[in-house]
Amino acid sequence: MAERQEMKIGREDPQARGPEAVRRAFANQVAYCRSNGAPVTAGICEGLHRLLEGERGGAVMRRVRKWQGPPLADALPLRIAGGLHALHLDGAEPDLEPVYAGQRTTRMADLLADVIERHEPFLMPWLDGPPQTNEAGRSAAFAAALLWLRARGLPGQFALHEIGASAGINLMMRRYRYDLGGVRVGPPRARMRIAPEWRGDPPPAGDFDIVGAQGCDIAPVDLADPRQALRLRAYIWPEFTERFARLDAAIAAARTFPPEIERSAAADFVERTLAAAPEAGVTRVVMHSVVWQYLPPAERERIEAAMAEAGARASAESPLAWVALEANRESHRHELSVRHWPGGPEWTRLAVAHPHGEWIEWSG
Structure with a gap:
């Protein structure tokens, strides 16, 4: 052998x-x-x-x-x-x-x-193109971050803006039910139920409302197209059979009300989004998961500059948040981190998490 x-x-x-x-x-x-x-x-x-x-x-x-x-x-x-x-x-x-x-x-x-x-x-x-690893399980980390932001005093109505949204599975999180270490949030009758293994204290209890959800991708995936859906399935590691079930549920949800995704580079999308006048009483959230590593350095710099500029204009009535679930190249673990304006531009690490949503270890 x-x-x-x-x-x-x-x-x-x-x-x-x-x-x-x-x-x-x-x-x-x-x-x-x-x-x-x-x-x-x-x-x-x-x-x-x-x-x-x-x-x-x-x-x-x-x-x-x-x-x-x-x-x-x-x-x-x-x-x-x-x-x-x-x-x-x-x-x-x-x-x-x-x-x-x-x-x-x-x-x-x-x-x-x-x-x-x-x-x-x-x-x-x-x-020819990067993997499309859209995974509903990652949205549990986003849900926990929204609860944390709500507990920090930001308005509990959120407008989501996701870069690298792929098929928009995470943009549909308003239709998912979560159990986050015993903290439950989302529609009680939702078909998609996501309950990662929870490690550590639970996130803050509470609720939130998603009043808007838009995303971008350089090559959006249409879940209604069987060949494109196969592409998403192919990037699921075969060991994680639960992910296939989540994808099937997301496909069913997209057929009834497809997510809003535009074909665009991430920096262009963020700059256009943040140039629009914010709505009072709504927290704008720019979010992404396992995307940052694929962006060229110049594009990352444009996004950082746009966020800093919009953050300087943010107010308590119209705040801005940045939620990221990305790999730490030194620890080789995926970290859930948040910045918000007003409140200081520094990153706060809330958790480390399995890259496909199997578990979350909370420290927020």
Whole structure:
């Protein structure tokens, strides 16, 4: 049996490029998947990592080996892993069935090379864009942040503005019911019920109302389109079966009242949104989850400048908040952090959380 390589999450430059950066991106993804309870996805990424050292895998792997952008920031391993999962979900590749059933194999790299070479035209486009990992479970962190903001004295009517909204699943959180460590909020009869494992004290008890929800994405996903819905399913790690059920519930909700998403770059959207006159008695919230790492530095700077400028104009009657659930590149954990104006522009870390909403560890 081939000896499994020991891979650990390291402190990597997300903008690093070149062959070594590609190898480190795959090694980091293997370690990240293992540490987050995703052994199947880890095994696939490890097999792809082994393919980097050879010549198999056709044009797809040649493109991966010579990746022109920063592979870590581009989430390169998840692009190709998503395409392979789509082949399996579509029933197009029987050889992948034992892999996704969790059966270990000593020839993972060769198996993946065979599959990639057979399905080159299908897999090549999966390298063209970043993963779409829209996940309703992450909205539990947003709900907890809204309760915290309400407890800080901000108006309990919120207008949500999400960047990197993908299919808009989190924009529909007004239709979800949450159990956050025993604190329940949302419509009691909601079809979507989200109850992450809660660690630590519960968030502040209370209620809130979402009076508006808009989002943007450079490539919005239409949940009513079966092929686009398949793309979202493909980016769900197969180990987390509950996420598939949440996605199905979100698709049903979107068919009755689709979320409002525009095709736009994040900085353009934030600047336009914050240039509009705020409504008295409403807290405007700019929010995002697992998006910041994909934005170019210049775009992040524009968003930060727009938020600071709008924050300086904010008032107690028309406050502004920034809610982020993003990876800390030093601790390798996802942190729920909040800023709000008035009240000081510093970030407050409220929690660390599983990237797909399985648990929340509250410290707010």
